[in-house]
Amino acid sequence: MTYREHTKGEMIPEGSSRGDRGAAPTDTLTGRGTALGEWVAESSLLIISLISIVVLGLILLFLLMEGLPTFSFVSVKAFILGHLWYPTDEPPDFGILALIMGSISVTLISSLIAVPSGVMTAIYLSEIAPPKMAEILKPAIELLASLPSVVIGFFGMVAVAPLMQRIFDIPTGLNLFTASIMLAFMSIPTICTISEDALRSVPVTYREASMALGATPFETISKVTVPAALSGITTAIILGMSRAIGETMVVLMVAGGAAIIPGSLFDPIRPMPASIASEMGEAPFRGDHYHALFATGITLFLFTILFNILAMSASRRFRLKG
Amino acid sequence: MKKSMGVTALFTALFLMASSPWAMAERLAIKGSTTVLPIAQKISEAYMVAHPETKISLSGGGSGNGIKAVIDQTANVGNSSRFIKGKEMKMAVAKGVTPVPHRIALDCIVPVVHPDNTVSNLTMTQLKDIYLATITNWKEVGGADKKIVVISRDSSSGTFDAWRGLVMKKERVTPRALTQPSNGGLVTQVATTQGAIAYIALGYLNDEIKALRVDGIKGSAETTLNGRYPISRPLFMFTNGWPTGETLSFINFILSKKGQELVEEAGSIPLY
Numbered sequence: 047m048t049y050r051e052h053t054k055g056e057m058i059p060e061g062s063s064r065g066d067r068g069a070a071p072t073d074t075l076t077g078r079g080t081a082l083g084e085w086v087a088e089s090s091l092l093i094i095s096l097i098s099i100v101v102l103g104l105i106l107l108f109l110l111m112e113g114l115p116t117f118s119f120v121s122v123k124a125f126i127l128g129h130l131w132y133p134t135d136e137p138p139d140f141g142i143l144a145l146i147m148g149s150i151s152v153t154l155i156s157s158l159i160a161v162p163s164g165v166m167t168a169i170y171l172s173e174i175a176p177p178k179m180a181e182i183l184k185p186a187i188e189l190l191a192s193l194p195s196v197v198i199g200f201f202g203m204v205a206v207a208p209l210m211q212r213i214f215d216i217p218t219g220l221n222l223f224t225a226s227i228m229l230a231f232m233s234i235p236t237i238c239t240i241s242e243d244a245l246r247s248v249p250v251t252y253r254e255a256s257m258a259l260g261a262t263p264f265e266t267i268s269k270v271t272v273p274a275a276l277s278g279i280t281t282a283i284i285l286g287m288s289r290a291i292g293e294t295m296v297v298l299m300v301a302g303g304a305a306i307i308p309g310s311l312f313d314p315i316r317p318m319p320a321s322i323a324s325e326m327g328e329a330p331f332r333g334d335h336y337h338a339l340f341a342t343g344i345t346l347f348l349f350t351i352l353f354n355i356l357a358m359s360a361s362r363r364f365r366l367k368g
Numbered sequence: 369m370k371k372s373m374g375v376t377a378l379f380t381a382l383f384l385m386a387s388s389p390w391a392m393a394e395r396l397a398i399k400g401s402t403t404v405l406p407i408a409q410k411i412s413e414a415y416m417v418a419h420p421e422t423k424i425s426l427s428g429g430g431s432g433n434g435i436k437a438v439i440d441q442t443a444n445v446g447n448s449s450r451f452i453k454g455k456e457m458k459m460a461v462a463k464g465v466t467p468v469p470h471r472i473a474l475d476c477i478v479p480v481v482h483p484d485n486t487v488s489n490l491t492m493t494q495l496k497d498i499y500l501a502t503i504t505n506w507k508e509v510g511g512a513d514k515k516i517v518v519i520s521r522d523s524s525s526g527t528f529d530a531w532r533g534l535v536m537k538k539e540r541v542t543p544r545a546l547t548q549p550s551n552g553g554l555v556t557q558v559a560t561t562q563g564a565i566a567y568i569a570l571g572y573l574n575d576e577i578k579a580l581r582v583d584g585i586k587g588s589a590e591t592t593l594n595g596r597y598p599i600s601r602p603l604f605m606f607t608n609g610w611p612t613g614e615t616l617s618f619i620n621f622i623l624s625k626k627g628q629e630l631v632e633e634a635g636s637i638p639l640y
Contacts, residue, residue, distance in 0.1 A: 130543065131543070132523065132540060133523055134523045134528075134529070135523075135540065136538075144543070203553075203556065203557075204556070204560070207560065208560045211560075211561065211562075217514075217515040217517045217561070217562075217563050218517045218546060218557075218561050218563075218564070219561070220546060220557065298549065299553070302546045302547075303522070303546055303547035303548065304543060304544050304545055304546050304547065305543050306543050306544055314544075314546050316547070323549075324547070324549035325522060325523065329430070331429070331433060331436075333432070
C-alpha cells in the first residue's frame with residue numbers, strides 16, 4: 047500500500063498527461079506508453095527495495111517475539127549484569143555480562159590491530175605505492191576479504207593457536223589474543239578497501255595545491271589527504287569493527303569458549319555470537335534457554351545498530367568539516 | 369548378514385500384520401538427543417530398506433526435546449541420552465501420556481589428555497576437583513609441573529549432561545573451562561594442547577590423544593557392560609505407552625542382533 051502512495055506523489059508532475067485523454071499521445075517523450083513504462087519500472091524498483099526493509103522488520107519482530115519472554119523469568123538487570131552463564135543447570139543462571147565483555151574485548155583488541163594496519167595499507171595503496179605494486183597488493187587484499195570465515199577460523203585453530211602456545215608459553219592458544227588476531231584478518235580488508243576508496247575520492251587538486259605550497263609528500267598525506275578523507279576512513283573503521291563484533295565462526299573456533307570476564311590477554315572468552323551458535327542447536331524449542339539465546343541476539347543486534355548509527359553520524363560530521 | 373536382516377524384516381512384518389490392520393504406508397517421527405542421533409540414523413536407514421512402505425522422519429534437537437516430543441505426541445519415538453526427569457514425568461501424566469523408556473545402547477565417556485602427559489589414571493574425586501578448578505596443576509595428581517587446561521563440552525550437550533551427573537555430582541564445572549561445540553574439535557584441541565584434559569564418547573578415541581583410566585579401570589565396551597567403569601550411561605528411546613504397530617517393530621529392530629550391530633557401527637556400545 048505504501049508504495050502506491052509514494053508512486054502517486056512521484057507521479058504528480060506527469061499525472062496530468064496520464065489522466066487527460068486528448069493531450070498526451072501526440073508527444074512521444076511524455077506519451078502514455080513511456081509514462082506507463084516509467085511507472086512500472088519505478089514501482090517495481092521500489093517494491094524490490096522495500097522487500098529488504100520488510101525482511102528486516104520481520105526478522106526484528108521475530109527476534110523480539112522470541113527474545114522478550116526471557117524477561118519474564120530473569121530481570122533485565124540480572125540478565126545484562128549477571129556474571130554466571132549456566133543456562134542448562136537446575137536452577138539455571140542467565141547472566142550474559144561475561145559474554146558481552148568477551149565481545150567487547152575481542153572487538154577492541156582486534157581493531158587495535160586492524161585499524162592501523164588497514165588504514166596504513168590504504169594510504170600506501172592510494173598515495174605511495176607505484177601502480178605495479180598496487181596492482182598486486184589490491185587484489186591480494188580483496189582476496190583476503192573473500193576467504194570464508196570458517197577457513198580463517200580453522201587456520202587459527204590448527205596453525206596460529208599452537209604457535210601462540212609455544213611463543214608465549216601459555217597453557218592454551220585458544221584465547222582472546224588469538225581470536226583478536228584472526229578477527230583483525232577479517233576486518234583489515236573491509237577497513238582497507240573502504241578507506242582506500244575514500245582516499246582516492248579526494249580531488250587531485252588538493253594534493254597538487256599542497257605540493258605547490260611546498261609541502262612534502264608526508265605533510266600532504268597527513269595534513270591534507272587523510273583529513274579530507276576522514277569521513278570515509280571513520281566509516282571504514284566502524285564497519286570493520288561491526289564486522290568483528292558480529293563474526294561468529296572465527297570466535298566459535300578460536301576464542302576458547304569460557305564464559306568469563308577476561309582478566310588478561312591470554313584468557314579464553316566466549317563472545318555472544320559464539321554462545322548463540324553453539325547452544326541454539328540443543329536448546330529446547332521455546333524453553334527458557336532458547337528465549338535467553340534470542341535475548342542475547344537482541345543485545346548483539348543493539349550493538350551492531352549502535353555501530354551503524356556511529357558510522358552514519360561520523361561520516362556526516364566529518365563531511366561537514368571537509 | 370543380508371539374510372539375517374531379511375529374516376528379521378520378515379518376522380517383524382509378520383508381526384505387524386498380525387498386530388495392526390493398518391500397516392500400510394506408516395509414518396514414524398523420531399526426534400531427540402544428538403548422542404543417539406548417529407545410532408538412530410543407521411537404524412532408520414536399514415529399517416527403511418527392509419520396510420520400504422515406512423517413512424521415517426528423523427531429527428535431533430537434544431534429549432529434552434525428544435522427551436517433550438513424546439509428551440506432546442508430536443513424535444512416535446523420543447531419543448534421550450538421559451532418563452526422564454521428575455518434572456517431565458509430571459507433565460506427561462498431566463497430558464495423559466505414559467512415557468516408556470527402552471534402553472537401546474550404552475555409552476561410555478572417557479577422560480582424555482595429550483599423549484605426552486605422564487598421568488595415566490585419575491580417581492573420580494580428582495576428576496571432579498579438576499573440573500571444579502580446585503586442582504589446577506598436573507603435579508597435584510602426579511604429573512609434570514604444568515597448568516591444567518580444562519576443556520568441557522558445551523552446556524547443552526548430552527555428554528556434558530552425563531559428565532555433570534556422573535562426575536560432578538551436579539556441582540558446577542568451573543566457568544574458566546574452555547568449551548568446544550563438537551567432539552571432533554575437542555580431539556583436535558587436546559591433541560595440540562600439552563596440559564589439556566577433556567572427555568569424549570568412546571567412539572571418538574584415536575591415536576592423537578591418550579585415554580585415562582578412571583579409578584584404575586580402562587573405559588571400554590567390556591568394562592561398561594560389566595558395570596565396573598564408572599562413567600557410563602544408557603541411551604534411551606521413549607515411546608508413549610507400550611509401543612504398538614510400526615513403533616514396536618522399529619524398537620524390536622534396534623534390539624535385534626542386526627540392530628545392535630548397527631549400534632556398534634555407530635560408535636556406541638551394544639547391549640549384548
